[in-house]
Amino acid sequence: MNWTAVKSIYLFEMTRFFRTITQSFISPVLSTSLYFVVFGAAIGSRIQEVEGVSYAAFIVPGLIMLSVITQSISNASFGIYFPKFIGTIFELLSAPVNFLEIVMGYVGAAATKALFIGVIILLTAFLFVDFEIQHPIAMVGFLVLTCISFALMGFIIGIWAGNFEQLQLVPLLIITPLVFLGGSFYSISMLPPVWQVISHFNPVVYLISGFRWSFFGTADVPIGLSLFAITGFTTLCLGVIWWIFKTGWRIRQ
Amino acid sequence: MPPIVEINALRKAYASGFEALKGVDLSIEEGEILALLGPNGAGKTTLISTVCGITTATSGAVSVGGHDTVRDFRAARSMIGLVPQEINLEPFEKVQNTVKFSRGLFGQTPDPALIEKILRQLSLWDKRDAQIRELSGGMKRRVLIAKALSHEPRVLFLDEPTAGVDVELRRDMWEIVAELKRDGVTIILTTHYIEEAEAIADRIGVIASGEILLVEDKDKLMARMGKKELEVQLSAPITAIPDSLASDALRLNEDGTALIYTYDTRSERTGITKLLAEVAAAGLTLRDVVTRQSSLEDIFVGLVHEGDAP
Ligand SMILES: Nc1ncnc2c1ncn2[C@@H]1O[C@H](COP(=O)(O)OP(=O)(O)OP(=O)(O)O)[C@@H](O)[C@H]1O
Numbered sequence: 001m002n003w004t005a006v007k008s009i010y011l012f013e014m015t016r017f018f019r020t021i022t023q024s025f026i027s028p029v030l031s032t033s034l035y036f037v038v039f040g041a042a043i044g045s046r047i048q049e050v051e052g053v054s055y056a057a058f059i060v061p062g063l064i065m066l067s068v069i070t071q072s073i074s075n076a077s078f079g080i081y082f083p084k085f086i087g088t089i090f091e092l093l094s095a096p097v098n099f100l101e102i103v104m105g106y107v108g109a110a111a112t113k114a115l116f117i118g119v120i121i122l123l124t125a126f127l128f129v130d131f132e133i134q135h136p137i138a139m140v141g142f143l144v145l146t147c148i149s150f151a152l153m154g155f156i157i158g159i160w161a162g163n164f165e166q167l168q169l170v171p172l173l174i175i176t177p178l179v180f181l182g183g184s185f186y187s188i189s190m191l192p193p194v195w196q197v198i199s200h201f202n203p204v205v206y207l208i209s210g211f212r213w214s215f216f217g218t219a220d221v222p223i224g225l226s227l228f229a230i231t232g233f234t235t236l237c238l239g240v241i242w243w244i245f246k247t248g249w250r251i252r253q
Numbered sequence: 254m255p256p257i258v259e260i261n262a263l264r265k266a267y268a269s270g271f272e273a274l275k276g277v278d279l280s281i282e283e284g285e286i287l288a289l290l291g292p293n294g295a296g297k298t299t300l301i302s303t304v305c306g307i308t309t310a311t312s313g314a315v316s317v318g319g320h321d322t323v324r325d326f327r328a329a330r331s332m333i334g335l336v337p338q339e340i341n342l343e344p345f346e347k348v349q350n351t352v353k354f355s356r357g358l359f360g361q362t363p364d365p366a367l368i369e370k371i372l373r374q375l376s377l378w379d380k381r382d383a384q385i386r387e388l389s390g391g392m393k394r395r396v397l398i399a400k401a402l403s404h405e406p407r408v409l410f411l412d413e414p415t416a417g418v419d420v421e422l423r424r425d426m427w428e429i430v431a432e433l434k435r436d437g438v439t440i441i442l443t444t445h446y447i448e449e450a451e452a453i454a455d456r457i458g459v460i461a462s463g464e465i466l467l468v469e470d471k472d473k474l475m476a477r478m479g480k481k482e483l484e485v486q487l488s489a490p491i492t493a494i495p496d497s498l499a500s501d502a503l504r505l506n507e508d509g510t511a512l513i514y515t516y517d518t519r520s521e522r523t524g525i526t527k528l529l530a531e532v533a534a535a536g537l538t539l540r541d542v543v544t545r546q547s548s549l550e551d552i553f554v555g556l557v558h559e560g561d562a563p
């Protein structure tokens with residue numbers, strides 16, 4: 001393992017992040033605060049408790065997941081697309097590093113950034129709502145795993161994307177609906193039966209459910225299934241990336 | 254000693270089907286400077302990219318320092334520094350950060366003293382905290398060189414290092430190359446400037462349409478293919494060559510002030526003594542005599558055009 005290389009890529013990416021740190025934080029913090037005001041306070045006051053939790057508190061895990069997933073994807077996809085776009089990827093390709101080291105550096109940095117933002121949103125939430133975290137360790141575990149798995153997915157998108165439109169399209173077209181329909185703002189049990197069945201094909205449902213369980217101890221799907229889903233998703237992404245580097249798909253001519 | 258870079262039957266067909274390398278064989282000795290000359294699209298960049306791992310070969314093998322560049326890529330690539338033809342740099346990054354990054358990427362522990370030395374050598378020290386986008390084109394090219402040198406490569410590939418660089422900087426670059434050679438670094442450079450190859454290379458390779466046409470010691474090449482010209486400057490201009498002197502090898506310059514005699518350095522008899530005797534016999538007085546070696550450029554143009562012929 002070329003750990004020095006992993007560290008170099010990671011720190012290089014993090015420097016980029018810290019250079020635009022205000023930008024990186026302001027928008028997610030602002031949008032979540034708006035969600036709390038609109039859904040939590042305004043609409044939420046008219047909604048009764050969901051599964052024994054006030055609605056404002058109920059949406060906290062979903063909101064965090066929403067941001068963390070979008071951030072992981074956009075950080076990682078941009079992180080690898082940018083060197084491809086400006087041509088600096090030649091250096092990665094000619095360096096004595098294997099795919100795992102490149103991935104650890106880029107995905108690690110993207111996941112860290114998303115994690116930062118997730119934590120910031122959690123802290124923001126405490127300003128608006130009163131709630132407790134029942135399983136803090138599980139919560140952190142879920143958060144970290146989500147950051148990593150979606151950063152892996154973002155990495156794949158960044159390699160696949162041929163232009164900036166495509167880079168934005170996938171998150172917009174696929175991820176946002178999946179996350180919104182994944183129970184960020186409601187419990188799956190609130191849906192009509194048909195939609196409940198359909199929802200079970202949405203991988204994000206398992207993440208949000210598991211994450212919410214770590215907060216309130218209630219879940220739409222069994223916690224074991226949530227863990228299994230996210231581990232499976234991570235493995236799948238890793239497999240795809242392994243294949244990408246093996247074949248040089250979209251990176252080596 | 255085995256060659257430090259060994260390229261065997263290397264072929265590269267791009268996805269479009271275009272064959273950019275058509276079976277290249279090339280051995281590069283440790284410590285030498287090899288200049289690769291060739292017209293646009295000859296395959297120089299493709300060759301370098303394939304050795305460095307940026308493109309994958311269709312068939313054939315490359316080893317660097319005895320390590321196969323595919324099977325044993327870590328060992329092979331650790332030895333290689335690459336200065337690409339295109340200026341690919343992160344515009345918002347600081348000069349010294351990108352250089353340090355390159356060193357780390359190649360798995361080397363930080364060495365601020367070395368980075369400082371390299372930046373000073375390339376006259377970039379004053380710009381170390383500047384963002385790349387604030388640099389001129391020539392400075393950016395030097396940043397690329399600094400990045401390639403940051404991990405102390407044993408083999409350095411320079412893909413047109415002096416394209417778009419002013420004359421003074423070009424000389425600096427040659428100086429740096431000479432210094433690296435003194436440190437034992439093997440250097441492969443591509444260039445369109447023949448005088449560059451003439452000035453710094455030990456061996457010259459000519460590549461066209463994906464094939465190596467020739468690789469030879471520069472001096473031997475020039476001696477073998479080089480024609481020399483002898484210019485006999487006259488005290489008084491003449492209008493025509495005297496009949497007693499007439500020969501294919503002799504011509505009169507435009508204003509009639511000099512006779513130009515072309516001869517082959519390879520031949521036993523150059524015919525100079527005879528010529529000068531005849532000039533004197535024809536009653537012409539000499540002002541001066543100058544000899545000129547034909548340049549590599551003439552040789553190069555000749556070769557590539559030969560390659561064009563069906
Ligand atoms: N990615 C690519 N896909 C398809 N063809 C390519 C690609 N890159 C290069 N080629 C073709 O391969 C041939 C060799 O290109 P290469 O860049 O190696 O030439 P070169 O000798 O470096 O030329 P130059 O002096 O202009 O830099 C050219 O005909 C070029 O069009």
Ligand SMILES: [Mg+2]
Pocket residue numbers: 297298299338412
């Ligand atoms: Mg080229």
